[in-house]
Amino acid sequence: MTKIDNDKLTQAQFADELMRYKRGSVTRRHFLAITGLGLATAVLGRNFGPFSDEAQAQELGTQMSIATWPNYHDPATFEAFTAKTGVAVEVNVFGSNEEMLAKLQAGASGWDLFVPTNYTISTYQKLGLIDELDLAKLPNFSDATQNQRFTHEGKIDGKTYAVPKNWGTTGIAFNSAKMKTPVTSWKEFFEVAQGEATGRAMVHDYQLTTIGNALVAQGYSFNSVKADELAKAEELLIKVKPHLFAINSDYQPSMRATDAWMTMCWTNDGAQLNRDIPDIKFVLGKDGGEIWCDFYAIPKDAANKPAGYALLNYLMDPEVAKKEHIFNGAPTTDSRTFSLLPKEVTSNLIVYPDEASLTPLEFGAAVTLTDPARAEVMARFKSA
Numbered sequence: 139m140t141k142i143d144n145d146k147l148t149q150a151q152f153a154d155e156l157m158r159y160k161r162g163s164v165t166r167r168h169f170l171a172i173t174g175l176g177l178a179t180a181v182l183g184r185n186f187g188p189f190s191d192e193a194q195a196q197e198l199g200t201q202m203s204i205a206t207w208p209n210y211h212d213p214a215t216f217e218a219f220t221a222k223t224g225v226a227v228e229v230n231v232f233g234s235n236e237e238m239l240a241k242l243q244a245g246a247s248g249w250d251l252f253v254p255t256n257y258t259i260s261t262y263q264k265l266g267l268i269d270e271l272d273l274a275k276l277p278n279f280s281d282a283t284q285n286q287r288f289t290h291e292g293k294i295d296g297k298t299y300a301v302p303k304n305w306g307t308t309g310i311a312f313n314s315a316k317m318k319t320p321v322t323s324w325k326e327f328f329e330v331a332q333g334e335a336t337g338r339a340m341v342h343d344y345q346l347t348t349i350g351n352a353l354v355a356q357g358y359s360f361n362s363v364k365a366d367e368l369a370k371a372e373e374l375l376i377k378v379k380p381h382l383f384a385i386n387s388d389y390q391p392s393m394r395a396t397d398a399w400m401t402m403c404w405t406n407d408g409a410q411l412n413r414d415i416p417d418i419k420f421v422l423g424k425d426g427g428e429i430w431c432d433f434y435a436i437p438k439d440a441a442n443k444p445a446g447y448a449l450l451n452y453l454m455d456p457e458v459a460k461k462e463h464i465f466n467g468a469p470t471t472d473s474r475t476f477s478l479l480p481k482e483v484t485s486n487l488i489v490y491p492d493e494a495s496l497t498p499l500e501f502g503a504a505v506t507l508t509d510p511a512r513a514e515v516m517a518r519f520k521s522a
Contacts, residue, residue: 202445203228205238205252207432208388209407212465219452225445233387234344235507242267242437249437250446256291256431257346257502259300268435270297275447278454283473288431300433301454304468306405307491307499308347308428311389315417316399323425324355328378330400336381340389340401345516346502347402347428348375348385354426361503368515375519385520393418409467409488420488422495429499431471 208231216227230249232238235258241247243265254262262268273279279301292300312321312335319334321327331339341348350360352371362368383398390407392398394415403411408420434453436446452458456474463470463479469489470476476484484490506512 198223198225198445198448199442201226201228202250202442202449203230203248205230205232205249207253209390209410210466212462215458215462219449223448236345247437250440250442251434251436251449253303253432254435255502257504258507259291259433260294260504261507263294263299267438268299269438270299273298276451276454278451285471288471292433300435302471303432303434304470305431306468307422309403309408309420309422311393311403311408311411311418311420312400313396313417314419322421324351324423324427325425328355328374331378332381335400338383338399340384340386340392340398341382342387342402343385344387345512346506349512349515351402351427354423360426360428360500361506363505363509363511368511372515372519376522379522405489406466406468412488422491426498429496429501
């Protein structure tokens with residue numbers, strides 16, 4: 139994106155970019171470039187002060203990089219890590235697991251830590267793209283306190299390749315002040331997108347959820363790779379495309395600005411949007427959809443693995459995780475962290491839905507990540 143001329147940067151533009159950075163929907167590099175702040179990183183609380191003895195002992199270096207999702211971390215977490223260790227954290231934001239896989243397969247991703255979703259871990263392991271984790275370097279992690287319903291895919295053949303960040307769901311966020319038609323299913327989502335919400339609906343730039351929810355809308359499995367069912371999903375997506383506001387996995391700015399009124403939405407975004415704008419509701423499709431768990435993993439080609447482990451161990455501290463979950467809005471897999479969360483979080487049905495709401499949902503299947511037919515459907519949909 140072209141940097142805004144500092145002389146023309148309005149206070150409102152600066153505030154908007156600052157809020158996008160704080161939500162984690164843009165990187166630190168983007169924020170500095172777009173605002174023209176350059177090396178004035180003190181604005182973000184970045185600390186390049188003297189290293190601690192601990193950092194020197196571990197030879198953590200001066201910087202590291204993490205690849206993650208939009209709106210997914212409290213910037214204060216990374217600033218506190220930098221203050222503790224002297225290691226600056228570069229945040230790279232992605233909108234799909236396919237993007238992450240392609241980046242790693244291309245080599246030299248530059249990441250020291252990244253956040254893959256449950257169904258992708260077996261593929262990363264088969265392709266030799268991630269390390270088996272040395273749990274001795276993660277004393278803050280406790281496998282015994284993890285909910286295995288969500289976390290089992292981090293282990294392959296008894297070896298741990300990833301540890302959980304949080305779990306969640308993929309539902310529908312809609313602005314009830316702008317829309318009167320109730321939306322309770324993916325079938326209704328696509329109908330309303332062509333009706334009351336025409337020109338105001340968003341879908342993810344991510345084949346798993348966009349194709350998966352189009353499949354569910356027609357009574358098929360979220361994970362289907364059957365040719366006839368994918369053809370029906372493509373037909374629906376091509377039909378709805380002229381009515382869409384955008385295809386974008388970073389939908390919070392458009393929903394907050396009311397440019398969009400309805401979007402496919404992950405738990406954490408739904409909680410953040412509803413917290414700040416109560417008119418934005420979040421519902422799970424009664425006809426199905428996705429339940430997921432995101433993990434942390436270390437790329438095999440990571441340049442600074444000591445810092446990757448140091449940040450990962452820091453994030454596994456229940457006190458740190460508590461702050462992350464309160465900011466982020468996604469449910470925790472760790473009973474230690476859950477016990478520290480305030481009641482207004484644990485009783486929030488967006489964050490912790492009842493079992494009946496979760497029953498129709500499916501975990502993503504590994505085959506969907508690399509299935510060429512699904513990739514082709516998504517490509518044709520985006521280019522139509």
